[in-house]
Amino acid sequence: MPKTLFExxxxxxxxxxxxxxxxxxYIDLHLVHEVTSPQAFTGxxxxxxxxxxxxxxxxxxxxxxxxxxxxxxxxxxxxxxQIKVLEDNTKEFGVQLYGMHSAHxxxxxxxxxxxxxxxxxxxxxxxxSHTSTHGAFGALAFGIGTSEVEMVLATQCLLQxxxxxxxxRVDGQLATGVSSKDIILALIAKIGIGGGTGYVFEYTGSAIxxxxxxxxxxxxxxxxxxxxxxxxxxxxxxxxxYVAGREFSxxxxxxxxxxxxxxALPSDEGATYDSSIMLDAAALEPMITxxxxxxxxxxxxxxxxxxxxxxxxxxxxALEKALNYMDLRPGQPLxxxxxxxVFIGSCTNSRISDLRLAAGLLKGRxxxxxxxxxxxxxSQDVKKQAEQEGLDKVFKEAGAEWREAxxxxxxxxNGDQLQPGQYAVSTSNRNFEGRQxxxxxxxxxxxxxxxxxxxxxxxxDVRTLI
Amino acid sequence: xxxxxxxxxxxxxxPINDIDTDxxxxxxxxxxxxxNGLGQVVFHSWRFLEDGSPNPDFVLNxxxxxxxxxxxxxxxxxxxxxREHAPWALTGFGFRAVISTSFADIFRNNALKNGLxxxxxxxxxxxxxxxxxxxxxxxxxxxxxxxxxxxxPGGQTVSFPIDGFNKACLLNGTDxxxxxxxxxxxxxxxxxxx
Ligand code: SF4
Numbered sequence: 001m002p003k004t005l006f007e008x009x010x011x012x013x014x015x016x017x018x019x020x021x022x023x024x025x026y027i028d029l030h031l032v033h034e035v036t037s038p039q040a041f042t043g044x045x046x047x048x049x050x051x052x053x054x055x056x057x058x059x060x061x062x063x064x065x066x067x068x069x070x071x072x073x074x075x076x077x078x079x080x081x082q083i084k085v086l087e088d089n090t091k092e093f094g095v096q097l098y099g100m101h102s103a104h105x106x107x108x109x110x111x112x113x114x115x116x117x118x119x120x121x122x123x124x125x126x127x128x129s130h131t132s133t134h135g136a137f138g139a140l141a142f143g144i145g146t147s148e149v150e151m152v153l154a155t156q157c158l159l160q161x162x163x164x165x166x167x168x169r170v171d172g173q174l175a176t177g178v179s180s181k182d183i184i185l186a187l188i189a190k191i192g193i194g195g196g197t198g199y200v201f202e203y204t205g206s207a208i209x210x211x212x213x214x215x216x217x218x219x220x221x222x223x224x225x226x227x228x229x230x231x232x233x234x235x236x237x238x239x240x241x242y243v244a245g246r247e248f249s250x251x252x253x254x255x256x257x258x259x260x261x262x263x264a265l266p267s268d269e270g271a272t273y274d275s276s277i278m279l280d281a282a283a284l285e286p287m288i289t290x291x292x293x294x295x296x297x298x299x300x301x302x303x304x305x306x307x308x309x310x311x312x313x314x315x316x317x318a319l320e321k322a323l324n325y326m327d328l329r330p331g332q333p334l335x336x337x338x339x340x341x342v343f344i345g346s347c348t349n350s351r352i353s354d355l356r357l358a359a360g361l362l363k364g365r366x367x368x369x370x371x372x373x374x375x376x377x378x379s380q381d382v383k384k385q386a387e388q389e390g391l392d393k394v395f396k397e398a399g400a401e402w403r404e405a406x407x408x409x410x411x412x413x414n415g416d417q418l419q420p421g422q423y424a425v426s427t428s429n430r431n432f433e434g435r436q437x438x439x440x441x442x443x444x445x446x447x448x449x450x451x452x453x454x455x456x457x458x459x460x461d462v463r464t465l466i
Numbered sequence: 467x468x469x470x471x472x473x474x475x476x477x478x479x480x481p482i483n484d485i486d487t488d489x490x491x492x493x494x495x496x497x498x499x500x501x502n503g504l505g506q507v508v509f510h511s512w513r514f515l516e517d518g519s520p521n522p523d524f525v526l527n528x529x530x531x532x533x534x535x536x537x538x539x540x541x542x543x544x545x546x547x548x549r550e551h552a553p554w555a556l557t558g559f560g561f562r563a564v565i566s567t568s569f570a571d572i573f574r575n576n577a578l579k580n581g582l583x584x585x586x587x588x589x590x591x592x593x594x595x596x597x598x599x600x601x602x603x604x605x606x607x608x609x610x611x612x613x614x615x616x617x618x619p620g621g622q623t624v625s626f627p628i629d630g631f632n633k634a635c636l637l638n639g640t641d642x643x644x645x646x647x648x649x650x651x652x653x654x655x656x657x658x659x660x
Contacts, residue, residue: 015649015652015653015656016649016652016653020630020631021631022629022631024646024649024652024653026653026656026657035496035497035549036548036549036550038498038499038500039499039500039501039550042499042500043643047643063493063496064496064497076497078497078498079497081497081499082497082498082499085499127548127550128547128548129546129547129548129572131548143547143548143572144548144572144575145548145549145550145572145575145576145579146550146576147550147576147579147580147642148575148579150643151642151643151646154643154646154647155643155646155647155649155653156653156657157646157649157653159631159642159645159646161629163571193484193542193545194484194541194542194545194568194570197542197568197570197571198571227542227545227570227571229571229572293484293486293545295484314481314483314540314541315483317481317482317483318482318483318484318540321482411493412493412494413493413494413496413497420516430486430488430546430547432486432488432489432546433488433489433511434488434489434492434511435488435493438492438511
C-alpha cells in the first residue's frame with residue numbers, strides 16, 4: 001500500500017504496541033535545553049536511572065541566557081542557577097552539552113540542523129514546541145513536555161497515539177518581497193491556531209520544492225502555531241546537499257547508504273492523507289499579525305477586521321479583547337503604524353539567510369530615529385558566519401544592536417523584553433499577550449518586513465523599498 | 467503518577483478562547499528547577515496589577531474561586547508552548563480538571579501526566595456551563611471518570627470522551643515510564659535490528 005512520508009517514519013519506529021494502547025515509539029534524537037529539563041533529570045535521579053542513550057541526547061542553553069557580551073556574568077540568579085543545573089545534569093549523566101562558551105551554542109532548533117544532528121527519516125523530540133522545525137528535513141519532529149523528556153531520557157522511547165495527516169499543498173511562485181514566513185503566516189491566518197490540532201502537516205507543492213532548507217525550516221517551525229505538533233517536508237536534493245559534510249552527518253559508505261534510505265522517504269504516488277489544504281503562493285503578499293495570537297494575521301496592505309463582522313460570539317469577543325490589548329481599532333490600516341522595537345531573531349528567522357536578507361536592505365542606510373533594532377543570531381555559528389561576511393558591520397553602522405546568540409526577545413526570559421505598551425515588529429513566532437514582555441505588543445512578520453520597518457520606524461511594505 | 471477517579475467542585479469560568487500557555491504561566495516563571503510554587507503565579511498577567519497587587523476584577527481573585535477545582539475555559543485551551551509548567555501551575559492552584567471544547571495536543575498530554583483531567587464537551591454544553599457559572603456561581607459539578615460523565619446541578623449528565631489508555635492510567639495512577647520500561651526486551655531488539 002502506498003505510504004506517506006509520515007507513515008514511513010512512524011512505521012519504522014514502532015518498538016511495540018499493545019492492543020488499544022499508544023505505540024512505543026523509538027526516538028533517534030533527543031534535544032535538551034535548560035528550561036524544560038531540570039525536573040526530568042531530577043525524576044531520573046530519584047528513580048536511580050541513567051540516560052539510556054546519551055549518544056542520542058544533545059543539550060544546549062538558549063532560553064534564559066543573556067545576549068550581552070559573554071564575559072559579563074549572568075546577573076539573573078534564577079537563570080544562572082538553571083544554567084548551572086543543566087551543566088551539572090549533563091555532566092552527571094554523560095550528555096553532550098553545547099554550553100555557555102561553546103562555539104556551537106545556540107537556539108536548539110538552529111544548532112540541530114547546523115551540526116548535522118537533524119537528518120531525514122529520524123524521529124526527533126525536544127521539550128519545546130518548535131521542535132517541528134526539524135521536520136523540514138523529512139524527519140518526524142515534535143515537542144514534548146517534561147514528563148515525556150524524562151521518559152525519553154530513561155527509555156529512548158515515547159508513548160504516542162498515531163496522529164492524523166494533512167497535506168498542505170502550496171503551488172505557484174512567490175512574488176518579490178514575499179517569503180516563506182509569509183506562506184506560513186498566511187496558512188495560519190486561514191486555518192486558525194487550532195486548525196491543525198491532532199494532525200501532522202506535510203507541506204508539498206511547487207512553491208515548497210523551490211525553497212531553500214532555511215526557508216523550509218521557517219515554515220515547519222510555525223506548524224505548531226497552526227495547532228499541528230509536527231510539519232514535514234519530503235527530503236530532496238536540497239536536503240541532501242544541506243546535510244552533506246556537517247559535523248554529525250554520516251560519512252563515507254554510511255553516507256551512501258543513508259542517502260539511499262532518504263531517497264525512499266518521500267510520500268508514494270497514490271498515498272492518501274486524512275485531510276488537505278491548498279494555498280496559492282503566487283497570490284500571497286507580505287503578511288503581518290494584528291492581534292494576540294498568530295492566527296490573527298492579514299496582508300500588510302489590509303485593514304484590521306471588525307469584530308462586529310464576525311458571526312461567532314466567542315470569536316468576536318476574542319478579537320475585541322485582542323484589539324483592546326493591542327490598542328488598535330477595527331478598520332485601521334497597519335501600514336504607517338509607528339513601532340518602538342524591531343526584533344530580528346528566534347528559531348523562526350535567525351539563520352544566516354534571514355540575516356543576509358535584513359542586512360541587504362539595511363546596508364548603507366540608517367534605522368529610524370528613536371527606534372530600537374535588535375539583531376540576534378540563532379547560534380554562535382550563525383554569528384561567526386555573519387561576521388565573516390561583514391553583516392555585523394552593516395547592522396551596527398545602520399544603528400542596530402548586534403548581539404550574542406539566544407532566544408532573546410522571542411520569549412523575553414533573559415531581560416531582552418518590551419516595556420509595557422511598546423510595539424514591536426518581530427520575526428519570531430508568537431504574539432501572545434506579554435510574550436515579549438508584560439504589556440508588550442507584537443506584530444509578527446518576515447525578516448524583510450522587519451528590516452523595512454527598521455528603516456522607517458513604522459510598519460512598512462518592503463515592496464515599496466525594493 | 468497522580469490518579470483521578472471522581473471530583474465534585476464549583477467551577478471557575480474563564481470565557482476566553484485560545485488561552486495559551488504564556489497566559490497560564492508566563493515565561494518569567496520558567497526559571498524554576500522544580501515543580502513547586504507555580505500555583506501562586508498561575509495566570510499571572512491577568513491576576514496581578516502592574517504594582518503586583520491582586521487584580522480584584524480577575525475571577526481567580528474572587529471568593530468564588532477559592533477551593534474550586536474545576537476550570538471552565540474557552541475553546542482551544544493550552545495552545546502554544548510545551549511547558550509542563552502550565553499543568554504544574556494549574557494543579558498548584560488546586561485545579562484537577564479543565565473543561566473546554568478542545569485542547570492543544572501537547573497541553574493535553576502534559577495535563578494527563580499530572581492528574582489534571584481535560585474534559586471535552588460540545589458547544590451547547592459548553593455554553594450551558596458558562597450560563598450556569600454566571601447564574602449560579604456556587605453550583606457544583608461532578609466529574610466521574612469511570613463512567614466518563616459530567617453531572618450538572620440539576621442531575622443532568624453529559625458524557626465526555628477520553629482515550630482508553632489515558633483513562634486507565636489516571637484511574638490506576640499508572641507510572642508510564644515504568645510501563646515503557648516493561649518493553650525493555652523489545653527496545654533492545656529494536657536497537658539491535660537497525
Ligand atoms: S527562539 Fe523562541 S520559539 Fe524558538 S525555541 Fe527559543 S523561545 Fe522557543
